Amino acid sequence: MTHKKRVAIDSEPVWRIIEHIMNKSAQLAELRHSLARYGLPPERKPVATGHPQADAVLGGGLRPGSLHEVFVRSGGGFAVLLALLAAGGKSFFWVRPDYEAMEYGACSPNGLLELGGDPQALIQVRTRNAADALAAAHDILACPHVGALLLEIEGMPKCLDLVASRRLSLAAAESGVTAFLLRHGAQAQPSAALTRWQVDSMPSQAKDDDWGNPVFAAQLTRHRAGGLGSFSMKWNPANACFETPDIGAVVAAPADRPAHQKIAI
Amino acid sequence: MPRLPTDRLTRKSQFSAPLVISHKANNALYVYALEARAQKLGLYKGQPLANARAMVQPLEVVTADERADAALLDAIADWCDRFTPLVSLDGACGLFLDITGASHLFGGENALLATVIQRIASHGFAVQGAIAGTSLAAKALAHFAPGSIVACGGEAQTIAPLPIAALDCDDKILHALRHAGLKSIGQVAERLHSELSERLGKRFVTRLKVMLGAEEQPLQPRRPLPDLMAEQRFAEPVVTEAVISASLLSLAESLGGILERQGSGARLLEAVFFRADGKVERIAVKTGEALRDPKVMLRLLRQKLDALADPLDPGFGFDVIRLEAVLAEETKPATVSFDSDENARRQVRFLTDRLSARFGEHRVQRFVPQQTHIPEAAGVAVPAQDSDFTGQEWILKRRTNDPPRRPLRLLQRPEEIEAGLPVAPDGPPKYFRWRQCRHDVARAEGPERIAMEWWRKQGLTRDYFRVETKDGQRFWLYRDGLYRQDGFAPRWYLQGLFA
Numbered sequence: 181m182t183h184k185k186r187v188a189i190d191s192e193p194v195w196r197i198i199e200h201i202m203n204k205s206a207q208l209a210e211l212r213h214s215l216a217r218y219g220l221p222p223e224r225k226p227v228a229t230g231h232p233q234a235d236a237v238l239g240g241g242l243r244p245g246s247l248h249e250v251f252v253r254s255g256g257g258f259a260v261l262l263a264l265l266a267a268g269g270k271s272f273f274w275v276r277p278d279y280e281a282m283e284y285g286a287c288s289p290n291g292l293l294e295l296g297g298d299p300q301a302l303i304q305v306r307t308r309n310a311a312d313a314l315a316a317a318h319d320i321l322a323c324p325h326v327g328a329l330l331l332e333i334e335g336m337p338k339c340l341d342l343v344a345s346r347r348l349s350l351a352a353a354e355s356g357v358t359a360f361l362l363r364h365g366a367q368a369q370p371s372a373a374l375t376r377w378q379v380d381s382m383p384s385q386a387k388d389d390d391w392g393n394p395v396f397a398a399q400l401t402r403h404r405a406g407g408l409g410s411f412s413m414k415w416n417p418a419n420a421c422f423e424t425p426d427i428g429a430v431v432a433a434p435a436d437r438p439a440h441q442k443i444a445i
Numbered sequence: 446m447p448r449l450p451t452d453r454l455t456r457k458s459q460f461s462a463p464l465v466i467s468h469k470a471n472n473a474l475y476v477y478a479l480e481a482r483a484q485k486l487g488l489y490k491g492q493p494l495a496n497a498r499a500m501v502q503p504l505e506v507v508t509a510d511e512r513a514d515a516a517l518l519d520a521i522a523d524w525c526d527r528f529t530p531l532v533s534l535d536g537a538c539g540l541f542l543d544i545t546g547a548s549h550l551f552g553g554e555n556a557l558l559a560t561v562i563q564r565i566a567s568h569g570f571a572v573q574g575a576i577a578g579t580s581l582a583a584k585a586l587a588h589f590a591p592g593s594i595v596a597c598g599g600e601a602q603t604i605a606p607l608p609i610a611a612l613d614c615d616d617k618i619l620h621a622l623r624h625a626g627l628k629s630i631g632q633v634a635e636r637l638h639s640e641l642s643e644r645l646g647k648r649f650v651t652r653l654k655v656m657l658g659a660e661e662q663p664l665q666p667r668r669p670l671p672d673l674m675a676e677q678r679f680a681e682p683v684v685t686e687a688v689i690s691a692s693l694l695s696l697a698e699s700l701g702g703i704l705e706r707q708g709s710g711a712r713l714l715e716a717v718f719f720r721a722d723g724k725v726e727r728i729a730v731k732t733g734e735a736l737r738d739p740k741v742m743l744r745l746l747r748q749k750l751d752a753l754a755d756p757l758d759p760g761f762g763f764d765v766i767r768l769e770a771v772l773a774e775e776t777k778p779a780t781v782s783f784d785s786d787e788n789a790r791r792q793v794r795f796l797t798d799r800l801s802a803r804f805g806e807h808r809v810q811r812f813v814p815q816q817t818h819i820p821e822a823a824g825v826a827v828p829a830q831d832s833d834f835t836g837q838e839w840i841l842k843r844r845t846n847d848p849p850r851r852p853l854r855l856l857q858r859p860e861e862i863e864a865g866l867p868v869a870p871d872g873p874p875k876y877f878r879w880r881q882c883r884h885d886v887a888r889a890e891g892p893e894r895i896a897m898e899w900w901r902k903q904g905l906t907r908d909y910f911r912v913e914t915k916d917g918q919r920f921w922l923y924r925d926g927l928y929r930q931d932g933f934a935p936r937w938y939l940q941g942l943f944a
Contacts, residue, residue, distance in 0.1 A: 254918045257853050257944020271793045285854030285942050289812035289824035289839065294849035295944060299839050303793075303829050304810045305800060316800060323796045325789035383887060383917040391888060392848030392911060392919065394944040415944065418845050 224356060227266055229413070230421030237400060237409045238375070242266055245356040246374040247349035249402075251363045256284060256332075257295070258379040258396045259362035261415050261422070263330040264297045266358035270327025272297075273320045275305040275313050280332050284364060295394075296420035301327070310337040314344055321351035321359060332362040336369065345371035368401070376402035382412055385425055393417065395425055446521075447588075448571040449538035450478035450514050454507060456569040462503040467494050469508075477509045481571070511537065521565065522667055523725040526717065527765050528561065530671060533664040539587075541580050541664050554594050562592075568723065577603075580664055581656040585611040585630075600658030605631030612656065618645050630656070671715065671769035673707075675700040682721040682762025689718075689759070689766065693746060696768040697739035704773060710735025711770035716746055718757065719765035726757060730802050733794040733830040735776040741795070742768075748802045797829045806830055814839050818895050820940065821855060850893070850911070852921045852941025859938035862922065873910040873922065879939050884914040892924075911943070919943035 226241035235241050242248065244266065250259040263272060274287060281287075289299035305320075307313040310333050317331045331348075333340060345361070349372045352359045361373065368376060378399040384391035399410040413422040446452070450466045463486060468477030474494035483504070488497045498504055514537060522540055525532045528551065531543035544557060551557040554576050565572045575586035578597040582604055586593045589611045595603045604611070607630050609622050621644065627633045633641070634657055642650045654660040675696045683689060693716065704710055712735055718726040730745045750757055800809045810826035813834045817823055827834055843850055864874035873889035891910035897903060905926040913919050921941035 254916070256942075260853060261944065270789070282857055285852075285856045287812075288820070288852060288855040288941065289814070290820070290851040291849065291853035291855070291941070291943070293839050293841055294843050294851050295853060299812045299814075299824065302812060303797060304812075304826060305804065306808045306810070307804060312804065316804060319800055319803070320796065323792055325792040326796070381917040381919070383915065384913060390846070390848055391913065392890070392943070394849075394919070395917065397917075417843075417849060 227268065227358075228421070229262075229265060230416070230419070230423055231411055231413050232424065233409060234398070234400070234411045234413065234422070237403070237407050239406050242358060243374060243405070244358045245353050247345060247352050247359045247361060247372065249345075249361045249363065249368075249371060249373040249376040250379055251366060251368060251377065252379045254381045256362060256364065257394055257415075258377070258398060258413075259330060259332075259360045260292070260297075261295065261394070263328040263358070263360045264292075264295070265421065266360070267301065267327030269298070269301065270325070271301050271303060272328050272330070273303050273305060273326060274330045274332070275307065275316050275320065276332040277307050277309050277313050277334070280334055280364075281306070283334060284332075294417060295415065296417040310334075311339045314339055314348075317348060317359065318351055321348065321355055321357050324355040324357065326355075326357045329357055329359045330362060331359065332364070334364045334366075336366050342370045342372065345373055349373060373402070374404050375400060382425075388426070446518075446538045446540075446565070446570050446572050448478060448480065449518065450509060451480045452570045453514060453517050455480065460505045462505040463488075463501060464505045464507065465494070465497060466509045467506050514538070519667075520723070520725075521570075524719070524723045525561070526725060527719050528557065530674065530769075531664060531666045533666050535580075535584060539584065541583070543664055543666075544576070558592070558594060578658045579655050579660075580662060581613075581652065582658055584613070585656060588613075598658060600656070601634065604656060605629060605634065609633060612652065614649060614652070618649060621645060669771060671771045672709075672773035673700060673703055673711075674767055674769040675703070676765060676767035678765050679763070682759075682764045683766075684759045684762040689757075689763065690743075690747075692766050693768065694739060694743050696766065697742040697746075700768050700770060701737045701739040701742065704737040704770065707773070708775060709773045710737045710776040711742070711772065712736070712774050713770070713772035714742060714746070715769045715771050717765075717767040717769065718759075718763045719767070720759065721761045721764045724760065728753075728757075729771070731798075731806055731830055733798045733801075733832065734791070735774045736798075737776075745798060745802045748799055752803045801828065801830050813837055817898065819897065820851065820895070821859075849943060852919075853944045854942045856940055856942075859923070859940040862937050862939045864922075864937035871908070871924075873912055874937060877922070877937065877939070879920075884918065884920070886912045887915045888913045895923075909940075 224244045226239060226243050228235050228241035229238070242262065242265065248262065250262070252258065287302070287304060289302065292299050292302060305316050307316055313331060313333060317329060320326055320329050348359055348361070378401050380397045382395040382397045384395060394415045396413050397410070398413050400408050402408070412425050414425045416423050451464050455464060463483035464480040465476050465483050465488065466478040467474045476488060476490055476492045476494060476497050479488050479490065483501065486501050488501060494506065518534060518538060518540070522532045522534060525540060525542055529542050529544050529547045533541045535541050542561070544554070548554045548557045551560055558574055558576055562572050562574050573587050573591035575583050575591060575593045577583035577586055577595040578600055582595065582600040585604060585607055586595065589607045593603065609619060609627060609630060611630060622633060634653065638650050641653070651660065655662045677692050677696055683692065711732065713729060713731050715727055715729045720726070728746065728749055730749050732745065736742060797809050806828040809829045811829040811834070812824045813827050814837055815823055815825055860879065863878040865876040867874050871892070873886060873891060876883060876885045889910050889912040892908035894906060894908050896906040907923040907925060909921060909923045911919065912922055919942070920939055921943065922937060922939050925936045925938060
């Protein structure tokens, strides 16, 4: 037989201990929450893309004051359209080294107009090289009255490393300007961007008579504040937002890796 | 400076024989300029070189380099900018300085003339100068009575005894005057002006009047006169960046003060650094809106200075720093606007100013619509600071619910593609090869025919097609020339990429 040892305890310290533990756990939860959000831009009202699934995954839409990376094989217009959305009528800066215009074409204001943008709001900054483009981007991100910044950089220049992307995203978070980094012919590298998109153009629907509105196979391959997904997004120039293509075709998963694989930094 | 071309060479190296500069005119070599030593030996300007060679042996002959002479004169004119902003070139080796209202800063006209002549001469130039009420009088005196200073109104009297060569007219007129027995300017001036204009033309009479001080002739300044300027002179040339920065700030403050009193703002700022050894550096900053805040001015200037490819080299120091508002513009009084949009626009304009100062104004651009159908000319990029182009509307030509008809990106020049056979004779190709990649056309729409403008008479009519390839890329192709006129093998070009 075992004797149960009864210990008389005073009720007062017990409460104190429990309270102490509760406080600790609240503190811990707070700490955990802030750790989870470490390095993320402050909460601002998201800008809806108009595509329901994408908005659901993004938590309501694109978050202003953050850095988004768009890697393209073809269909470089996706980043321009995202930037148009984010700018929302305010001025929109497009920074690109001279080489980009030679290789991928100069920006055509009429084309932008036809996509529902306002060429008057666009200011183009041509720089000599990628380092100058980054410097210009920092200047622009320091001004909170800018709507959006699109930085177009080809290949993988040395100056565009983790530190550079961290500085860009901090500057964006400070001023609330949404920054987009359009990368041609580049591999995903470690970066501090909030989201990373892998975009390809997609054929128009077979039955579509009035074909030609841009359709993209956009894969959200990295999202620091939520889930991932791949969407087929069609741009609607009349409403200046994305929508689901009529048939609702699902993009085929890429052959080389599963669609939900998270790319670790 | 009568001997500028030879002084340019003798400053740098010693010549053992008398130096003569030769110049080729009418297929013969003439003496263009000569050293003092050569002049003493009886050579003169305009003498055939062969004669000069026959008279003096040995003779050092160098071919004239007018461009180098002009550059040197320009540099001297730059240096003279420190005395007055209004400096103008006179021929190949003369300078006019308009010292109206500036002489007291240098201790009066005597002292100013002495300073200018002494300092230019100390660099090894032969120099003669004179001060007079009109430019031509000063020029005549500088040539024939160097060092004279004539008070306003006294020109006629001083100039009268000078020979008619001082009129600096062409040989025909001089010959005519000599023929008439007139030897000095005074004698010419005594004749009736109507008589002279009858014989020698109206321009001669105007020239004579200007020379005698009866009429004024404005100078043509080398660079636009600044509307306002502030400058600081240093007893000891300044070298350190901190001092230069501080002096720029104080200049910006005084300039800003003047601008504020006038109710205007600067659109084009120029900082001018006069180096002690005579070199002059100018740094110009253009602004999108009239500016008078000294801190903003300083910030723009700093940005420009930092972005210079070869940084500002103080050498032995700057002895004068000047800040000019080359272009000042009237501004409305700066009221604090409660309109947040206006504030945002101002901030963005200021941002474009900063970017332009840093990267160059041609690198920060806006787009302006043009009234043309030719796609590459329909929108032009202009510096974002230029406010002349604001308020031009872009007109959307697409009907609502139509897909875009114009690509988002236009290649800088259309690239020729190797096109497969078309579906129909004047239809789009079935496939094409662009940048070594084969693209199979899945759909195409067209043609949209764009003819070149008839008043330009260049280029062929283009038939544009919007095509979508099998993998979903959308391109804008055109066939150069009409199908029937240009046979069966027209050339195809790719001009744009849709989003």
